[in-house]
Amino acid sequence: MKYIDEFNDPELARRLLDEIRATVTRPWALMEVCGGQTHSIIRHGIDQLLPDEVELIHGPGCPVCVTPLDVIDKALEIAARPEVVFCSFGDMLRVPGTGRDLFRVKGEGGDVRVVYSPLDAVDLARKHPDRQVVFFAIGFETTAPANAMAVHQARRLGLANFSLLVSHVRVPPAIEAIMTAPACRVQGFLAAGHVCSVMGTAEYPDLAERHRVPVVVTGFEPLDILEGIRRAVHQLERGEHRVENAYPRAVRDRGNPAAVRMIEEVFEVTDRNWRGIGRIPDSGWRLTDAFRDFDAEHRFDVTGIRTEEPAACRAGEVLQGLIKPTDCAAFGTSCTPRTPLGATMVSSEGACAAYYLYRRMTDSPAPVSSAQEMNPVG
Amino acid sequence: MCLAVPGKVVSIDHRADPLTGLIDFGGVRKQACLEYLPDVRVGEYVIVHVGFALQRLDEESARASLELFGQLGLLEEEFGDAWEQAARQESGSETR
Amino acid sequence: MADLATASTAAAVDPANWTCPAPLRDQPVVVMGHGGGGALSAELIDQVFAPAYGNPTLAALTDSAVLGLGGARLAFSTDSHVVRPLFFPGGSLGDLAVNGTVNDLAMSGARPTHLSAAFILEEGVELAVLERVARAMGAAAEAAGVTIATGDTKVVESGHGDGVYVTTAGVGLVPEGVDIRPQRARPGDAVIVSGPIGLHGVAVLSVREGLEFGVGITSDTAPLADLVAAMLAVTPDLHVLRDPTRGGLGAALNEIARASGTGVRLRERAVPVPDEVANACGFLGLDPLYVANEGRLVAFVPAEHAEAVLAAMRAHPQGTGAALIGECVADHPGMVVVATGLGGTRVLDLPLGEQLPRIC
Numbered sequence: 001m002k003y004i005d006e007f008n009d010p011e012l013a014r015r016l017l018d019e020i021r022a023t024v025t026r027p028w029a030l031m032e033v034c035g036g037q038t039h040s041i042i043r044h045g046i047d048q049l050l051p052d053e054v055e056l057i058h059g060p061g062c063p064v065c066v067t068p069l070d071v072i073d074k075a076l077e078i079a080a081r082p083e084v085v086f087c088s089f090g091d092m093l094r095v096p097g098t099g100r101d102l103f104r105v106k107g108e109g110g111d112v113r114v115v116y117s118p119l120d121a122v123d124l125a126r127k128h129p130d131r132q133v134v135f136f137a138i139g140f141e142t143t144a145p146a147n148a149m150a151v152h153q154a155r156r157l158g159l160a161n162f163s164l165l166v167s168h169v170r171v172p173p174a175i176e177a178i179m180t181a182p183a184c185r186v187q188g189f190l191a192a193g194h195v196c197s198v199m200g201t202a203e204y205p206d207l208a209e210r211h212r213v214p215v216v217v218t219g220f221e222p223l224d225i226l227e228g229i230r231r232a233v234h235q236l237e238r239g240e241h242r243v244e245n246a247y248p249r250a251v252r253d254r255g256n257p258a259a260v261r262m263i264e265e266v267f268e269v270t271d272r273n274w275r276g277i278g279r280i281p282d283s284g285w286r287l288t289d290a291f292r293d294f295d296a297e298h299r300f301d302v303t304g305i306r307t308e309e310p311a312a313c314r315a316g317e318v319l320q321g322l323i324k325p326t327d328c329a330a331f332g333t334s335c336t337p338r339t340p341l342g343a344t345m346v347s348s349e350g351a352c353a354a355y356y357l358y359r360r361m362t363d364s365p366a367p368v369s370s371a372q373e374m375n376p377v378g
Numbered sequence: 379m380c381l382a383v384p385g386k387v388v389s390i391d392h393r394a395d396p397l398t399g400l401i402d403f404g405g406v407r408k409q410a411c412l413e414y415l416p417d418v419r420v421g422e423y424v425i426v427h428v429g430f431a432l433q434r435l436d437e438e439s440a441r442a443s444l445e446l447f448g449q450l451g452l453l454e455e456e457f458g459d460a461w462e463q464a465a466r467q468e469s470g471s472e473t474r
Numbered sequence: 475m476a477d478l479a480t481a482s483t484a485a486a487v488d489p490a491n492w493t494c495p496a497p498l499r500d501q502p503v504v505v506m507g508h509g510g511g512g513a514l515s516a517e518l519i520d521q522v523f524a525p526a527y528g529n530p531t532l533a534a535l536t537d538s539a540v541l542g543l544g545g546a547r548l549a550f551s552t553d554s555h556v557v558r559p560l561f562f563p564g565g566s567l568g569d570l571a572v573n574g575t576v577n578d579l580a581m582s583g584a585r586p587t588h589l590s591a592a593f594i595l596e597e598g599v600e601l602a603v604l605e606r607v608a609r610a611m612g613a614a615a616e617a618a619g620v621t622i623a624t625g626d627t628k629v630v631e632s633g634h635g636d637g638v639y640v641t642t643a644g645v646g647l648v649p650e651g652v653d654i655r656p657q658r659a660r661p662g663d664a665v666i667v668s669g670p671i672g673l674h675g676v677a678v679l680s681v682r683e684g685l686e687f688g689v690g691i692t693s694d695t696a697p698l699a700d701l702v703a704a705m706l707a708v709t710p711d712l713h714v715l716r717d718p719t720r721g722g723l724g725a726a727l728n729e730i731a732r733a734s735g736t737g738v739r740l741r742e743r744a745v746p747v748p749d750e751v752a753n754a755c756g757f758l759g760l761d762p763l764y765v766a767n768e769g770r771l772v773a774f775v776p777a778e779h780a781e782a783v784l785a786a787m788r789a790h791p792q793g794t795g796a797a798l799i800g801e802c803v804a805d806h807p808g809m810v811v812v813a814t815g816l817g818g819t820r821v822l823d824l825p826l827g828e829q830l831p832r833i834c
Contacts, residue, residue, distance in 0.1 A: 008815060008816075045818015049817060089832070093830060115684055358821065360821070
C-alpha cells in the first residue's frame with residue numbers, strides 16, 4: 001500500500017537508528033502521546049532498537065484508556081435499557097466499568113453493536129425509528145469531526161431517537177498537565193500526527209516555549225516514529241525547544257479548517273476527568289446548547305452516576321510517566337491483562353500490558369537470545 | 379489515538395449528503411465521508427479515520443521525507459549538517 | 475523504553491501468578507469471547523468442562539482424540555458451526571461444517587472416512603437456504619473423500635437461532651507409526667504454514683452486517699487430509715499439526731507452545747500475508763496473525779525433514795504457498811515471540827477472545 005510500505009523500509013530504519021545513535025550523548029525521556037504510536041512501537045519492536053539513552057514513555061493518548069470510569073458506568077447503564085441500541089467502536093467493549101463491561105451487558109441481553117463509523121449509528125437510527133440509538137462518542141481531536149458530523153446529520157434529519165454519550169478529550173491540555181506535574185520526567189514530546197491533521201500545529205508553539213520542551217509532530221509508520229525521535233533528540237542535544245512537523249505528508253500547519261469549523265459548531269470546551277489521572281481543566285469537549293437534545297446523559301438521566309477508580313490502580317502515574325508499571329504493587333498480582341484494574345492493562349498496547357508481556361518473556365527460565373540471528377535486518 | 383490509513387479516491391458521489399466517495403485501501407474498498415475535503419479529486423490519496431477523509435496526503439512531502447532518510451549518514455560527510463538539509467527540504471515541501 | 479528488559483525488579487511480583495487464569499466468577503454469564511478460541515475459551519474448558527468430565531484423553535486438548543479401538547487407532551472429533559452470514563465469498567456454512575471436522579481429524583494424521591451431521595434449524599428458515607447448505611456439504615464431503623453416514627435434525631422457535639447451526643462429528647484411521655500432537659513440539663523443529671493466512675476471516679468480515687467492504691478475496695476453506703497424507707509420505711515423524719482457525723496463527727502457536735513447554739520464534743517477514751488481508755487488517759486495526767483460516771495448517775517438523783516436507787507441500791494444490799515461518803526453541807517456554815521486519819521483537823500472546831476493530 002502506497003504511503004505505508006515505503007515507511008516500513010528496514011534499510012531506511014537502520015539509517016535513522018544509526019543517526020539517532022550518532023546524535024545522542026546522554027539520557028533523554030520522550031513521550032509519544034498517542035496510543036496509535038504506542039501500538040506501532042510495540043508492534044515493530046522499535047523500543048528495543050533504540051540506544052539505551054532514549055527512553056520512550058507511553059502517554060495518555062489512547063481514548064479507550066482514558067475514558068473515565070463514571071462515563072463507562074453511564075454507558076453500561078444506558079446500554080442495558082431495553083429500548084436502546086448502544087453503538088460503540090469495538091475496543092470500548094472490553095474496558096471494565098464497575099463490576100462489568102459492555103460485553104457483559106450484551107451477554108445479559110443488551111443490544112450492543114460495534115460500528116465502524118458514527119454515521120453507521122445514524123443509519124441505524126434512521127432504520128429503527130422505534131429504538132433509541134446511542135453512540136459512544138469517545139476520542140481525541142481526530143475522531144471529533146466524525147462524531148460532530150453524526151450529530152449534525154441527526155439534527156438535520158430530525159432523528160429524535162439518536163443521541164451521543166460524549167467523552168471527548170483534547171491533547172494540548174493533557175500535555176500541559178503532564179508538564180506541570182511536580183515529578184515530571186518528560187523532556188520531549190512526539191505529538192500525535194492525526195490529531196494535527198485535523199487541528200494543525202498552532203496549539204503547540206506556546207506549550208513548547210513555556211515548558212522549554214521540543215514538540216515533534218509525528219506519524220505512525222516505523223520510519224515516521226524514528227524520524228520523530230531523531231528530531232526530538234537532535235533538538236534536545238542542542239538545547240532547543242521548537243515545534244517541528246515530521247509528518248508533513250499528512251499534516252498542514254492550519255490543519256483541516258472545514259473539520260475544525262464543524263467541531264466548533266457542535267462541541268464546546270469543558271473540563272474532563274481522565275481515567276487514572278483526574279480532572280484536567282479545558283481538556284475535553286461536550287455538546288453545545290444547540291445540540292443538548294442529543295446528549296445521552298440528559299436523555300437517559302444518568303448525570304448523577306459518580307464512581308471512583310479502584311484505589312490500587314496507579315495507571316494515572318504510569319500514563320504521566322511518573323512511575324513504571326512495575327512500581328505498582330498491583331502489577332502482575334491483582335492486576336493482569338485478564339483481570340485489569342485499569343485501562344492501561346486492557347489492551348496489549350497499554351503501558352502496563354506491554355510491560356507485563358515483556359516481563360514474562362525476559363523472566364522466563366531461559367532468556368530469549370539475540371533477535372539478530374533470526375533476522376538479517378538487525 | 380486514531381488509527382487512520384491512507385487510501386486512494388476511486389469515485390465521488392456528488393449527490394450524496396454528506397458528500398461520499400469510494401476509497402481504495404490497496405484492494406480493500408470502502409465508502410468514506412468526504413465532507414471535510416470538499417474539493418478532493420478522484421485519484422488523490424487521503425487519510426481516513428472511522429469512515430471520514432481527514433486530510434490529503436502530499437506526495438511531494440512523502441518523497442522528500444524518504445529522500446532525506448536515504449541520505450542520512452551520507453549528508454554529514456558530503457554536505458555538512460544533515461539538520462540544515464532536513465529543514466530546507468521540509469520548508470520546500472510545505473506546499474499547502 | 476530502552477530499559478524495558480532491566481526494568482525495576484524490586485516490585486512485589488510473583489511470576490507464578492502471571493499465567494494463572496482468572497476465576498470464572500468475574501464472568502458469570504457466557505460472553506462472545508468464550509467462543510473466540512482464545513484465553514476465554516481455554517478458561518471455559520479448564521473451569522467448567524474439565525472438572526465436570528475431565529479424563530486423560532480430553533486433557534490432551536488435541537483437535538481430535540486418538541482412541542485405541544479393536545487394534546486400530548481411531549481419530550474422533552466434533553465441531554459446531556455457526557457463521558453469519560451463512561454464505562460468504564468463497565464458501566458457506568456447509569463447506570465449513572465438513573472441512574472443519576475433516577481438518578480436525580487430519581491434524582492427528584488421520585485419513586477421515588465418515589462424518590455425522592446434526593442440524594439445529596430456526597423456525598421460518600427457507601427450505602431453499604437449507605438446501606443450499608446441504609448441497610454445499612455434499613459437495614465438500616465428496617471433495618474430501620468422506621461419507622456423511624448419519625444425522626439428526628431439531629427445530630427451535632423463531633428468534634432462538636441464527637437460521638441454521640450444524641454440528642458435525644467425524645472419524646478416521648491414524649496410520650501406523652504416526653503420533654502427531656501439540657505435546658511433541660521439540661526445540662529445533664521447523665515451523666511451516668501451508669499457505670497465505672487470513673483469507674477466511676477477512677472474507678467473512680467483508681460481508682458482516684455493519685462492516686461491509688469490497689475486497690477481491692475469498693475464503694480459503696478446504697479439506698487438508700490429502701495434503702497431510704502427502705506430508706506423511708515424506709516422513710511419518712511429523713511432530714505437530716494444527717489448523718489455525720479461530721484465533722488464527724497466533725492462537726494455534728500459543729496453544730502448541732503451552733502444551734509442549736517450548737517457545738516459538740516467528741519471523742514476521744516470512745509469514746505469507748496477502749496484500750488485501752494486510753490492508754483490510756490495517757484499516758480495521760486487526761492483527762493478521764489472529765485472523766481465522768479454514769484451509770491452512772501449521773506444522774512442526776523435525777529440522778532434518780523440513781525441506782523435503784516443504785517441497786512435498788508446495789507440490790500439492792493445498793500447499794502451493796507453503797512457507798517456513800519460524801522455529802521451535804527452548805527459550806521462553808510457553809511463549810511465542812515474533813522477530814519484526816525491523817529487527818525488533820514482540821510477544822505474540824494468546825488472544826483473549828474475538829479481535830475487535832479498534833480506533834487507536
